[in-house]
Amino acid sequence: EIVLTQSPGTLSLSPGERATLSCRASQIFSSAYLAWYQQKPGQSPRLLIYGASTRAADIPDRFSGSGSGTDFTLTISRLEPEDFAVYFCQQYGTSALTFGGGTKVEIK
Amino acid sequence: DVQLLESGGGLVQPGGSLRLSCAASGFTFNNYAMTWVRQAPGKGLEWVASISERSGSSIYYADSMRGRITLSRDNSKNTLFLQMTSLRGEDTATYYCGKGSSAFPRGSHFDFRGQGTLVTVSS
Numbered sequence: 001e002i003v004l005t006q007s008p009g010t011l012s013l014s015p016g017e018r019a020t021l022s023c024r025a026s027q028i029f030s031s032a033y034l035a036w037y038q039q040k041p042g043q044s045p046r047l048l049i050y051g052a053s054t055r056a057a058d059i060p061d062r063f064s065g066s067g068s069g070t071d072f073t074l075t076i077s078r079l080e081p082e083d084f085a086v087y088f089c090q091q092y093g094t095s096a097l098t099f100g101g102g103t104k105v106e107i108k
Numbered sequence: 109d110v111q112l113l114e115s116g117g118g119l120v121q122p123g124g125s126l127r128l129s130c131a132a133s134g135f136t137f138n139n140y141a142m143t144w145v146r147q148a149p150g151k152g153l154e155w156v157a158s159i160s161e162r163s164g165s166s167i168y169y170a171d172s173m174r175g176r177i178t179l180s181r182d183n184s185k186n187t188l189f190l191q192m193t194s195l196r197g198e199d200t201a202t203y204y205c206g207k208g209s210s211a212f213p214r215g216s217h218f219d220f221r222g223q224g225t226l227v228t229v230s231s
Binding site: 037043044051093097 | 217
């Protein structure tokens, strides 16, 4: 099983600042199978990025993904008020999907 | 637009059973893999099970629930089912269904569009 470790657990930032979220895998896998989700309280996870760097439909271009091998990054270039939420990475290259533990982006 | 409507959750005693449903619309249901993930209160996301398109020839289960769940689909009704038995307190969670990006789970990213259904296992 591929274990995903996200850091930091919580990121305290102000609107307009840049957010950099990390996702590290326990073993190398293809970047084609790495996704990022955003989740707000009481809502289902929203797909942001798939294939490590491809934005899903209707996702603003302030969200970008990068990385390969075992290290992946989600960057939010300038935080908008609606971006404060929890973010999860996920791998889908094996029959058993796995998620990272999440990073909470909170207002400083 | 893709819509997924989960239902069937509720309060059940330890050892009990429930069948969750996910009614899909806005896409050709039988062409896509589907999945269930869950989220315990205040916790992260955990994958539960996935099924391939149409015939459902490929079904995968998480170790934590294997032997206690059965995943199936009714393409004539555009509905995904998750039959759960021998439920435990640690199964208490909101369950979300997701639509895959392709016919088979492996290599599919998933889109979760519903509000989930809450399963509470307690005496």
